Each structure stands twice: as structure tokens, then as C-alpha cells.
Amino acid sequence: MTDLTNIKNTRLQGIAVSQGIIIGRARLIDRSKQKIVYQYLINEKEISREVERFKEALKLTKEQITVLKNRMSDKIKEHSFILDAHLMIIDDSMVSDATIKTILEEKINAEWALKKSVQKIRQLFEEIDFEYIRNRINDVENLAERILRNLAGKEQESLSKINERVIIVAHDLSPADTTELNPSMVMGFITDMGGKTSHTAIIAQALKIPAVVGLESVTNHVQDGALLVVDGYRGEVIINPDENIIASYQEKQIYYDRYASSILRLSHLPAETVDGHRISVKANIEFLEEVAAAKDYGAEGIGLYRTEYLYLLSKEIPTEEALFEDYRQVAEVISPNSVTIRTLDLGGDKFLSDHGFAKEINPALGLRAVRFYLKEPEIFRIQLRAILRASAYGNVQMMFPMISGLQELLDIKNITLEVMNELDKKHIDYDHDIKIGVMIEVPSAVAIADILAKHVDFFSIGTNDLIQYALAIDRGNEHVSYMYEPYHPAVIRMIMQVVKAAKDSGIEVAICGEMAGDPFCAALLLGIGIDELSMNAGNIPSLKKLIRSLSKEEAIKDLEDILKLTTSREVKRYIAEKTETLIPEIHEKELYLNISH
Ligand code: PEP
Ligand code: MG
Numbered sequence: 129m130t131d132l133t134n135i136k137n138t139r140l141q142g143i144a145v146s147q148g149i150i151i152g153r154a155r156l157i158d159r160s161k162q163k164i165v166y167q168y169l170i171n172e173k174e175i176s177r178e179v180e181r182f183k184e185a186l187k188l189t190k191e192q193i194t195v196l197k198n199r200m201s202d203k204i205k206e207h208s209f210i211l212d213a214h215l216m217i218i219d220d221s222m223v224s225d226a227t228i229k230t231i232l233e234e235k236i237n238a239e240w241a242l243k244k245s246v247q248k249i250r251q252l253f254e255e256i257d258f259e260y261i262r263n264r265i266n267d268v269e270n271l272a273e274r275i276l277r278n279l280a281g282k283e284q285e286s287l288s289k290i291n292e293r294v295i296i297v298a299h300d301l302s303p304a305d306t307t308e309l310n311p312s313m314v315m316g317f318i319t320d321m322g323g324k325t326s327h328t329a330i331i332a333q334a335l336k337i338p339a340v341v342g343l344e345s346v347t348n349h350v351q352d353g354a355l356l357v358v359d360g361y362r363g364e365v366i367i368n369p370d371e372n373i374i375a376s377y378q379e380k381q382i383y384y385d386r387y388a389s390s391i392l393r394l395s396h397l398p399a400e401t402v403d404g405h406r407i408s409v410k411a412n413i414e415f416l417e418e419v420a421a422a423k424d425y426g427a428e429g430i431g432l433y434r435t436e437y438l439y440l441l442s443k444e445i446p447t448e449e450a451l452f453e454d455y456r457q458v459a460e461v462i463s464p465n466s467v468t469i470r471t472l473d474l475g476g477d478k479f480l481s482d483h484g485f486a487k488e489i490n491p492a493l494g495l496r497a498v499r500f501y502l503k504e505p506e507i508f509r510i511q512l513r514a515i516l517r518a519s520a521y522g523n524v525q526m527m528f529p530m531i532s533g534l535q536e537l538l539d540i541k542n543i544t545l546e547v548m549n550e551l552d553k554k555h556i557d558y559d560h561d562i563k564i565g566v567m568i569e570v571p572s573a574v575a576i577a578d579i580l581a582k583h584v585d586f587f588s589i590g591t592n593d594l595i596q597y598a599l600a601i602d603r604g605n606e607h608v609s610y611m612y613e614p615y616h617p618a619v620i621r622m623i624m625q626v627v628k629a630a631k632d633s634g635i636e637v638a639i640c641g642e643m644a645g646d647p648f649c650a651a652l653l654l655g656i657g658i659d660e661l662s663m664n665a666g667n668i669p670s671l672k673k674l675i676r677s678l679s680k681e682e683a684i685k686d687l688e689d690i691l692k693l694t695t696s697r698e699v700k701r702y703i704a705e706k707t708e709t710l711i712p713e714i715h716e717k718e719l720y721l722n723i724s725h
Contacts, residue, residue, distance in 0.1 A: 136368050140343050142318065144363035145329035147388065147666070148338035149381040150315045151374060155294035156352045157285060157301075164276065167237035178231050182238035185278040190218055192274070193304060199288075200307050204334045206420040206461075210303045210327045217271050222249055239279055246272045260415060261440050263323050270302030290314060295358055297350045303327035311335045316358050318365050320347050333421050340365055388669075394676065395426030395669035399661075405680035407654065409672055410468075410662040412640060416454055419461045422665040426672060429465035429523075431662020432588065432640040433458060435511070436474055445507055451514035459522025466523035468588065468638075468662075469515050470567065471508065473497040473529040492602065497530035498540060505543060512547045519559035527565040527588055532572045534579050541583065567640075569593035574622045577629035587630050588662070591641030595619055614643045615699040620652070620690065627657045638662055648703050650674050652690065655683035 169175050197211040217223060223245055230241035246268060253265040277283075287296070288308040296309075296317035306328050309317075314337060322328055322341030332339035338360030350356065350367055357366040357377045361384065366373055399409045410431030411422035422430065438446045438454060458467050474497065488494035501508030515526050531537050544564070551558055566573070566580060569590030573580060581587065591614060592603055598618055601608040613619065623639070630637035638660035643649050645663030650671060653661065663671065686706060693699050 136370050137373055138349060138367040140346055140349070140365045140367070142340040142343035142346070142363045142365065143323060144339075144360050145322070145326070145341050146316070146332035146335075146337060146339040146360050148316065148336070148360045149377055149384055150295060150338050150356075150358045150360070151369075151377055151381065152293060152295045152315045152356060154297045154350045154352060154354045154356050155290065155292075156347065156350065157287070157296055157298040164239045164243055165237075166240045169231075169235045169237065175232060175235055178238050179228055181279065182227060182231065182242070185238070185275050186218055186224060188278045189271070189275050190215060192278075193218075196304050196307050203311070204307060204331055207303075207307075207327075207331055207334055207417065210331070210417065211307065214267060214271055214304065217268055218275075223268070223272075239276055242272055242275060242279075256440055260437055263326055266300070266321065266323075266326055266328075267303065270300065270304070274302070274304070287314070295356050297347060297356075299347050301328050303331055306331040306335070309335060309337070311337050316360065318343055318346055318356070318358055320344055327417070330417050330421065334424075391669035391673045392426075394673050397426075397672065397676070398428075399672045399675040401654065401675060401678050401680045401683075403679045403681055405654070407658065407675055408638075408660040409668055409675070410465075410638075410660060411665040411668065412662050413458075413665070416458055416461075418665065419458055422668075423462070425665040425668040427465075427665055427668055430458065430462055430467040431638055431660060433467055433469045435470060435472055439472065439474060445510070448510045448514050448517075451511060452517045455514055455518035455524070456521045459518050459524050463522035466525055468525040468527055468565070469518075470527050470529055471498075471511055471515070472501065474500055492596065498528055498536055499530070501543075502536070502539060508540070508543060509547055512544055513551065516548065516551060516558040516562065517556060519562045520557040524559060525563040525565065525586070527567055527586070529567045529590065530570060530593070531566045531568075531580065532570040534576065534583070537566060537580060537583055567593075568626050569597070569641075571598050571622070574598075574625055577626045578632065581629045581633035581635055584635065586636045586638065587626060588638040588640045588660075589623060589626055591619070591623075591639060591643040594622065594641065595643075598622060613696040614646065614649055615652075615696040615703065617691075617694060617696070617699065620656075620699070623653075623658075624656050631657065636660065645671060647671060647674050648700075648707060651678050651683045651686060651706065652703065654678055654680055655685075655687035655690075 169178055193211055193214050197208055200208055226245045226248070227238065227241045230236065230244055231238055234241070249268050250265050253262050256262045286308060287305055288310060290310065290313050293313060293315055295315050298317065298319050300319050300321035301317060316338035317332070318339065319341045320343055326341065329339065329341060338358055340358055340360060340363050343365060346365060355368055357369045357373065359365070359377070369377070398406055400406045408428050409426070410429040411425065411427035412432040412434070413419060413422060413430055414434045415437050419430065438451060455469060495503060515524065518524055528537070528540055541564070548558070563585040565584050565586035565588055567588050567590045568574060568577060570593070574594070577587070595612055595614060595616070596603040599611060599613065599616060601611045603612065627637050636659045639653060639658050640662040644653070644661040645667035647670060654675065661671065690699055690702060693702060
């Protein structure tokens, strides 16, 4: 490997997980893996001593994590369940019992036996399609490292002792490590390992310190004390930057910091246009841990809770209790604002391979979402019970994905009614007035939106799928991604048709596809009359700022012009020109093309 440690301006590209730009000195943290040697145990006495040694190491690890948990600062206390999850991993039979069993049966040392347990768990995780769950293997591996250190009697360097302003450079940081970071000392961190959905990333966002992960080999290239530029917007790290680079990043830093604080300051204000029209801005989440960050970004509720991940977590269908616990917590944390829980949308690009359902040749058109539960009603009923029970603990709404016709909707509404009656009979509490909506994401649902509107409390337009099905392009296929056009005149007309149907029936209409968070679409959607936009939480501050500078009256006039245009390109050009004069900063390519996406 080339030694880059003394070369100027070495750029490495990683994954941006927490925004901001920092320039500072590196502090290398040794989190290298423990070397493990295989050892055969010769007699019963050695074997039982080894089991005891392992149990002691587990006990010590538990104590360390509990201490960390109790010491968590207020800023990140909301995330303490991440450490609870670590405590649960220690107790999990695949870690504790399985390792003890291997020591006993194979007569080998605890380190090697633990390594085998982790390998087995990794194999299981690798089969999982869903990135968030697959990445949870990092938590297991981090924890195993801590157990190995404890077995070796080594103390881990505590990050809480850092008392100068530095940028941490490490092979990997565990969530337990990040809970110890003092944001007034640690400017940010960069690591070889890690991904967007890691718990380490979530905590970095909560602490609001810039972080870039997944740099693969940064620890090989950085010396302790080296000067670094970390760009937490683009995921870029520059080692030993020269004066010009430093000057240009200092400028960017001032610009971004000013912009970020100006939008964050506004993010808790309502998204109200200059002529007094209000749009509700909410967050899309995929797991419970995201709710706290969504609130910080100014989300006025959760407009889409994608509920698939708990189903992809294990080989078993999750129990009603597990689902209820999860939904209840989301409802409580976001209360008094609402959470819209979308019932299971498995199939399509969120395929469930481990539950014994065959893979389909054309899954986007196959047994997906609502079609799946009509085939497996018991799975649906379990989820419905969990959602309804959680509705007693907050402001919960429920919506069904992929509805393509009225009969389908009536069928699942019937099942919902049956489940409600069951709960009534058992005197189980739930919100009897729970709002029930449908996602509009299949073109046939657009065509009959006027019919559907009479049977639901709200619509939420899933533009990701609606564009896929309307324009006949696979949303995950890179060969046709250039055709994925939110500005397509057909898409605009479809959204208008849905909004009209909703208004005629007096129900609200939201957009929860990616289009909702696209700043270039904001004025268009305002003009069309959308009531709610639900998006990735990170986009909320800039979208709110943008809406606060728009006028609904003007957006309506612009829409009339847009409707005269006949191609996506023309619409895009019109919107680009309009926003350039209206809001020049939207044209700061850096800002919108690189930061918010
Ligand atoms: C959509 O289709 O726009 C949507 C929000 O749902 P998902 O992306 O989960 O399919
Ligand atoms: Mg969808």
C-alpha cells in the first residue's frame, strides 16, 4: 500500500453521516481488533475455568455498558435504548449460550468460541435484504471486541478523557464509544468502517458533530496530529491540506455554518407562505431511533413510518407484543403530534426472502403489500392489533400501501373492523376514531381517487412508486433511472387529479415520496394544493425555509404556466428559472444538490 501519510492534499471519499465542515488535528484511536489464538483445552478443569472466565468477561462488559448508559448526557439520553440493545445482545443465546456450548463441546478457548458465534451471526445477517438490519452486525462485532478486550484483561482507552479539540480517527467506533464523546472537545470523527444507518451515525447526528464513515483505510494514511479537513456534507476527507485548500474550506465552513444555523433556527417555525398558507411538514422514518432526530429537525409529526424492518429482523414473524412496544414508543415520543403508521409493504424492492415466500420474477408487480396480506391475513391482523393498541398511547393514524382498487380497500377495511370488534370484546383500549388513509401509488388508484376518497380519512401520495408504475420504469434499475421524472407532465396531472378528488370529498392529501423533500418541487406542490409534505428529516429545515419564502397565489399562477408545457425538460427548466430569481440560494448547487440529497 502506498504510504500517503506525508503527501499533501490526499483526498479520501467515504459516506457522509453527519453534516458540517471541520478543520483540525487528528487523534488516532486504537480500536484495532484483538488478535485471537486458537487454544485446545486439555482437561475438564481447564474447560470449566474457561467457561467461568467467559462468564466473568460478559459480566464485566455488562457493567461497563451500564456505567456508560448511566453517564449518557442529556443530549443523547433519548438514544439510551441503543445501549439497552447492546445489553440484550450480551444476553442473547446466540452470543452467550452458544459460546459456552462451543467451549464445552469443542474444548476450545473462550476467544475462539466467541469468534465462531460471531461468524455464525454474521452469516445470518448477510442474508438479510434490508440494509438497516444487515448493518446491525456491526453492533454485535463491536460488542464482541469489548468482550475480547475484557477476556484479555485490557482496558479500552476511554474517549471521555480527550481534553483537546481534535478530530477522532478510528478503524471503527462503537455506539458505546460515541456515547462517551464530549462534543465540546471532539470536533468530529472519521472511521474506516460504518454505514449510513449505523447507530454510531445516529448518535453523531444527535450530538451534531460532523462525521464521515466507511473510508476503508483512513487509519493507514493518517498520523496522529496530522491536519485534516472533514466535509460531512459530501463525505470527503482531505489529509494534510495545503494553505489554498484550507482557505477554501474555511470559506465554505463559514458559509455552510451560517446557512445551517439560519435554517435550523427557522426549522421549528411553521412552514407558512408569505401569504399565510400553511403546509404541514413531517418526517419519514424506518425505525424508532430516528424519531428524536426528526423532532430536532423540526418535523411536525411522522408522516410515514415504514414498518418493514421489524419483519426483516428475524426469521420469525414478529409478535404482536414486539410490534406494539415499538409503535407505542414512536407514538409516545412524537406525541402530541401524529404518527402515520403504514401497514406492511413487503414485496417489490423490500423483499422478504427468509420467511419461506418464493422470490418472484417481477416482484414490483407481484405479491406486494396489501395483496400479500389478503393472502396471509393472520400476519396482517397481528400488525393491525399492534397498531390499534398503540393508538391508545398517542396520536396514531394508519394507512394502507399499494391500493389498486376499491374492493381491495373494502376487504382490508373489513378485516380492520373485525380486529376492532375483537379488541372491543376483550375490552382492550384503542382510539376508536383512528384516522385511516390509503397511499396513492398505483395509477389505477389515481383514476378512481374520487371513489376511494369516500372511504378514507386521508390520502398520501407515494410518488416513488407512482412514478415507477406510471412511467413504467423500475425504480431500482440504474439503466432507466434517467427517466425517473417527477416533472413529467403525466405525473403532475396525476397528482392534481388526486388532490382534486381529495378536496371534493373534504379529506386531506399528503405526499410522502422523495418528491416531497425536493426543493425544486416545493412551489409546484404548493400550487397544486398539497396539505402535507413528509420527507427525510434532514431535508426539513431547508424545505421549511423555502416554503416560508413562497407565495401560494404565485405558485397557483405558475402552475397554470406549467400546465401549458409538454415535456419534463421544459417543466424542469421553467422551475429552475423561476427559483433562480425567487430564491437565489436554491441555485447554490453545493447546497441543494450535494447537501440535501
Ligand atoms: C412511495 O412509494 O413513494 C413511498 C413513500 O413508499 P416506499 O418508498 O416505501 O415504497
Ligand atoms: Mg411505495
